[in-house]
Amino acid sequence: MIALEFPPINEILRWKDLFESFNKISLIAVLAAVIGTVVFLLAGRQSAQTAPRGIRNVAESTVEFIENGVVMQTMGRDGLGWTPFLLSLFTFIYLCNVPGIIPFLQMPATARMALPAALALMVWVVYNGAGIKHQGFGGYFKSVLFPPGVPKALYILVTPIEFISAIIVRPFSLAVRLFANMLAGHILLVTFALLTESLFQAKDKILIPFGVLPMGMLIFLTGFEVLVAFLQAYIFTILTAVYIGGAVHPEH
Amino acid sequence: MLTAIVTRSGEAAVSVRLVDTDSTTPTEVVVSAENEELMTMSAEPTSDDVPIEDSAEVPVAAESRALTAETGTVEVVDAGPNPIAPEGKELMWTFGPFLIFLILMRYFLFPRLRKGMDSRYESIRSNHDGADAAKADARAEVAKYDSALVGVRAEASQRIDAARQTLDQERQRAIAEANARIAAKKAEAEAAANAERAAAQAQVSAAVTSVTSTLASLALGKTADAGVVSQAVSEAMQNAGSRS
Numbered sequence: 203m204i205a206l207e208f209p210p211i212n213e214i215l216r217w218k219d220l221f222e223s224f225n226k227i228s229l230i231a232v233l234a235a236v237i238g239t240v241v242f243l244l245a246g247r248q249s250a251q252t253a254p255r256g257i258r259n260v261a262e263s264t265v266e267f268i269e270n271g272v273v274m275q276t277m278g279r280d281g282l283g284w285t286p287f288l289l290s291l292f293t294f295i296y297l298c299n300v301p302g303i304i305p306f307l308q309m310p311a312t313a314r315m316a317l318p319a320a321l322a323l324m325v326w327v328v329y330n331g332a333g334i335k336h337q338g339f340g341g342y343f344k345s346v347l348f349p350p351g352v353p354k355a356l357y358i359l360v361t362p363i364e365f366i367s368a369i370i371v372r373p374f375s376l377a378v379r380l381f382a383n384m385l386a387g388h389i390l391l392v393t394f395a396l397l398t399e400s401l402f403q404a405k406d407k408i409l410i411p412f413g414v415l416p417m418g419m420l421i422f423l424t425g426f427e428v429l430v431a432f433l434q435a436y437i438f439t440i441l442t443a444v445y446i447g448g449a450v451h452p453e454h
Numbered sequence: 455m456l457t458a459i460v461t462r463s464g465e466a467a468v469s470v471r472l473v474d475t476d477s478t479t480p481t482e483v484v485v486s487a488e489n490e491e492l493m494t495m496s497a498e499p500t501s502d503d504v505p506i507e508d509s510a511e512v513p514v515a516a517e518s519r520a521l522t523a524e525t526g527t528v529e530v531v532d533a534g535p536n537p538i539a540p541e542g543k544e545l546m547w548t549f550g551p552f553l554i555f556l557i558l559m560r561y562f563l564f565p566r567l568r569k570g571m572d573s574r575y576e577s578i579r580s581n582h583d584g585a586d587a588a589k590a591d592a593r594a595e596v597a598k599y600d601s602a603l604v605g606v607r608a609e610a611s612q613r614i615d616a617a618r619q620t621l622d623q624e625r626q627r628a629i630a631e632a633n634a635r636i637a638a639k640k641a642e643a644e645a646a647a648n649a650e651r652a653a654a655q656a657q658v659s660a661a662v663t664s665v666t667s668t669l670a671s672l673a674l675g676k677t678a679d680a681g682v683v684s685q686a687v688s689e690a691m692q693n694a695g696s697r698s
Contacts, residue, residue: 211537228547235551242563250570251577261567286564290556298548316544321552381538 206400214392215314215385230311234297238290268292272440277447284446287328291321292439295380299431302388303424310431313384315377318438322377325442330369333449345452376441383434387427394420655691663687 217225245261248254254262268289273281298317302310311317333342346368347361394416401413663684670678 215537223543224547225544227544231544231548232551235555238555239558239563242559242567246563246566246570250574262571265564265567265571285568286560287556289564290552290559293559294552294555311548314540314544315538316540317548319540320545320549324549324552385538 206396208393208396214389217309226307226309227311227314227316230298230301230307230309231317233301234294234311237297238293241293264293265289268439272436272443276440276443277450280451281443281447284443288439288443291325291442292435295321295438296431296435299384299435300428302384302391302431303427308391310384310388312380312434313388315381318377318380321380321438322373325376325445326373329442329445329449332446333452336450337452342449342452346449372445376438380434380438383430387423387430390423391420391427394423659684659687659691662691 217227219225220229241257242261245254245258248256248258250258265285269282269285272288272292273285277284295312298311300310301307302313330342333346336342337345347364348357349360349364352360397416398413398420401409401416404410404413663680666687667678667680667683670683
């Protein structure tokens, strides 16, 4: 038989402090900020007149991806001023997602609710703030709660739905989508890693060859998590851009 | 000494672990429990002990309380807060670095990178415009060359036509001269041939007349009139010439 004991959920999610109030999640978040800063710092120091190569190429590709793939698609040319914010968001989330497949770290910081919640809260403040700044307090909430073109009688239904949708559900869904996807990926990797280990160490020798099956799945899922890390960062960023664009230009 | 580690979720105990803390290699006895009564059971290792490797990453106990006894320690470990609930320290350590990163990106990193990109794009655009201008100039030069080439070709064609006409005229003239020369020589040859023919005819006529006169003299026994014989021979030869 296989002596397989799946650890409690807290054992694969909660980490002891490396020092006072600073655990692995905090370390990954700090590393993400530091690596992001270093990448863009080094990229900025390279000559801009020659064709970009190496780290500058990475940084410029990321900038162009955000500008062309996110900002221009959701806010148009007027939204290019939001590029630094969206670029920071995308880079930071991606660098927090990727450690899920990096040996020794093997934990996406976004698989803990704190990081997605903090970012979603900030996005909520930003898009509501931007909407109020551009339309005024009354104008913004009027455009959110009383969408134009809806028969007045339907406002009884539409206004509470819009309030819940735009003000409450958006940040919640933004945070939960990122968190749940990364947590699911992390649990899947843990599951197949434990199963692989158990089969390879099974007392019953006939079970040992079957260890390659979960190991193959583990390798496949590790590759899949690379895609998920990018995709979730992109989704969070583009939804943020959509929310900001909607708040700033409600007619769109 | 044995330590019972009781994992709780709220008020309910979900598992009890008996740990032999005197052993150099930690050994755990995991006893699943449905109620808290097992917290007070005698902690004796059994043959069903399942060794579990010590992990470097042990879940943190948010709250714990220990009941010390002579025979062992009962440590009640709380399962911790909801695993999906955000923790304050993590909120702080994720929000803080991101905020710093955002500020650096907004005021330092992105503008510097964007400035370099804009500078290069401007340079590329400028070179592109220069290339477009050079291309337009080249096209104008090509058009100018083509128009000049058309003029030169037209002039060459005219000159070729003129030369061809001149050559034709020269040829016609040469042919006419040659024909004239040939005609003159032909006329001379014909005149010579006619003279030769007339001379030969005169000689033949004289010989025939002589022979005819002799034959007439022999036949008649008297000399024939030379004038009559000559006229008769001449007429006979003319008749023979006209028949042939």
